[in-house]
Amino acid sequence: MRATVGIIIWLLLWTYRPAAAAALIADISSHEIQITSSFTGTSLLLFGAIDWAKDSNGQRLDARDHDIIVVVRGPATTIQVRKKSSIGGIWVNRHSAVASEVPGFYAVASTRPIHAILLPEEVAAYGLGLENIEPVWSDPPPTAESGAFRRAIDRGMSETLLFAERPDAVTVLGETLFRTEIYFPATVPVGTYSAEIYLARNGVVVAHQTTPLSVTKIGLERAIYDFANTRPATYGLIAVVLALCAGLVAGAISRRLSS
């Protein structure tokens, strides 16, 4: 009995081995998103090629068996989730919970729905898809409602396009080239991102590659942001003086125009 199981496992491993030889080469159209004053969100093109190896019989692997999954993860952030309840007819934020270690951006694109591509264990092992984002509750919700609070994060983040799951967004051209576009909305958080590309076959990941990506503020936007955060007293004074001057100047201009 034991021997039979052993043989089966050995056979399974043997059949998978050639697939692991297929390599992946991928890149992004830009490794840095620069937030300037005209930034309204942007799309990056993520593209690559599958380097087909031949299997043990010298047969070229069939591209139709393969799927591509692309995941772009943003820097971890902390999110407060609040739930309203009606008390005496007034809707009040009654319960709240704080989740940390939630990616500030999470986009997953694939050739088919992830569960149709991978075995559930693989999906969980690689943390793919919105349901595999595991927030760490630093202020946990009521236990009976943890599911609802968890789903609220997905819903809220998806509404602002910071979370996206697009199961048909990766297109394969010919049998080797693939491409997808990842959209970053204007509210995209700054920080270091990672783009992960997975090649899957027969329900398991056979190759993957990770490439870095960063979102930074540049120019005047960067200067103002840094100034406000590093020298708040000076910044505050300037904001006040600027408001007073602008108000007085505008008043003077309009008086001259009217006289």
Add this chain to the structure above:
Amino acid sequence: MQIYLPIAEISLNIFLILGMGGLVGFLSGMFGVGGGFLMTPLLMFAGVPPAVAVATGANQITAASVSGMQAHWRRGGVDLKMGIVLTLGGLIGSYAGALLFSLLKGIGQIDLLIAISYVIFLTSIGLMMLIESVRVVWQRHHGIKQLPRRRPRTWIDALPLKMRFRKSRQYLSVFLPLILGAFVGVLVAIMGVGGGFILVPAMIYLLNMPANVVVGTSLFQMTLVTASVTFFHALNSYTVDVVLALLLLIGAVIGAQFGARVGYKLKGEQLRGLLGLIVLGVGVRMALDLFVTPRDIFSLIVM
């Protein structure tokens, strides 16, 4: 044309920002209110994070108020002595309000407090102003003359440290404007408003100040109190967006000039009636938010 705001961290249409500033500025010039009660909800509705909306709103009200105040100053419409006393109270009040804010934030019900304060103050004051102006119009229509009366003597006159306010034609205890200023200062810190919608009626009905110095003096107080609140927010929460504030105030100062001109053409009771209607409208709108079942009972705050 979109512009990215560095502190709010969102991108907004530049004409939307100018338009919001213009609308609020128009009201500010016309009624002598800062318009914060409208500005803060408008900014939040446009997607600006609440904390940034409150702090940047204060910064913008500073500009709009100083612009409006200057116009009134030229017409002799600012009682400097009264304004300074109100400001001193306002500074004490805004500091106390900021402390109260942190305290309630710790308990976790700050949002409810803000919403209920908005609803109570806006609906009651809006209603009062509306009723009063309708009453005046009704009396004039029916030929009922209301004689100018002296304010009846009450406990207010028994307060010590009386001071003469020549321009306001008042001789009253310094504690009265000081306490009024402080009360408004608390509201500035908690609600992110200029407080004109409380200050103006209080100066008219409580202090019995002549109408021609009410607006200018309240703008004087608001300029200085919102300036200190802006500084306080910049120091503590880094939430003042100067780019947003500058754009808002460009719209606001233009709007304020038009507003001031329209304001001088209207009668006092018409002004109060109109302002009452707008204040009441915002109050009712916010009350609806409290009572109507929300689309999603969950909400997120990314920290």
